[in-house]
């Protein structure tokens with residue numbers, strides 16, 4: 246990819262991305278709701294909404310998903326709910342969308358919950374946690390394991406209604422110009438890494454920096470940062486990191502399944518006719534599935550390109566390094582739950598669900614990947 250295509254990929258971009266109460270009663274919440282009353286559909290009663298995003302306009306996968314979301318809602322509603330999509334910075338700066346939706350300046354936002362840690366740190370459990378749940382486990386916790394109620398309760402304070410609307414799956418560990426053979430190799434390392442993973446890196450003696458998406462390539466090229474993580478092969482290739490970094494590490498221990506969200510102004514959502522509310526929920530569900538499928542199908546192709554077009558060495562973090570990072574993660578999480586009551590309550594549900602899933606995940610998915618999958 247040449248510099249001009251990379252600029253095009255990032256155009257207008259100040260993107261910053263790139264991370265219980267289990268049991269039958271909770272699992273049945275979705276199906277035990279009161280049946281929807283037959284809505285009185287008034288086709289003259291239309292709504293014109295706006296969605297703002299934390300991604301640049303038409304950004305591959307993530308921005309594209311917002312365009313699809315608007316189109317699906319338009320088609321399902323017979324044109325009664327029309328949504329205009331704004332990329333980050335077109336109407337609202339990318340990292341101010343939470344506030345803009347909360348105060349009703351726009352009706353919807355698409356982004357990642359860990360961007361709002363400054364509003365309230367417990368949001369981070371609704372994106373991703375280092376060494377936490379993968380996409381399947383996370384979806385199960387939110388949809389059937391009690392996570393949804395906790396998420397809605399937390400966001401209701403901001404007059405927001407959150408919905409699952411995408412996932413990156415397991416990310417890659419990042420791009421380095423030196424090998425990581427022991428935990429000491431992370432000491433003094435300046436690395437672009439957001440969220441809780443960044444706090445873990447700090448504990449390992451590194452320095453985590455949050456660099457806007459449009460600046461990472463130049464910073465890495467000029468040595469302002471020594472390393473960076475981003476997402477996975479597809480987006481990483483488009484960013485051009487394979488041209489300026491020698492080692493591409495896996496796995497993305499810091500983001501094992503970064504959930505993405507659709508946030509809707511709660512007052513405005515509740516003022517919609519019930520059928521339009523369900524149409525919004527359904528479009529968000531579709532976005533959740535579409536984004537994950539799109540990342541997986543593209544990552545497959547672009548991992549191959551990275552391996553064959555450049556001089557990149559694909560490397561796994563040594564177990565010794567991962568084990569140490571897991572210890573530091575436990576410390577970071579412990580500090581978080583000690584400092585904040587919401588974090589304590591939500592992490593309890595998160596952690597109980599993760600532990601409860603362990604046996605089932607081990608004998609189903611893990612066993613399949615290790616012993617049965619074609620490779």
Ligand code: CA
Nearest residue numbers: 262263475476
């Ligand atoms: Ca990332």
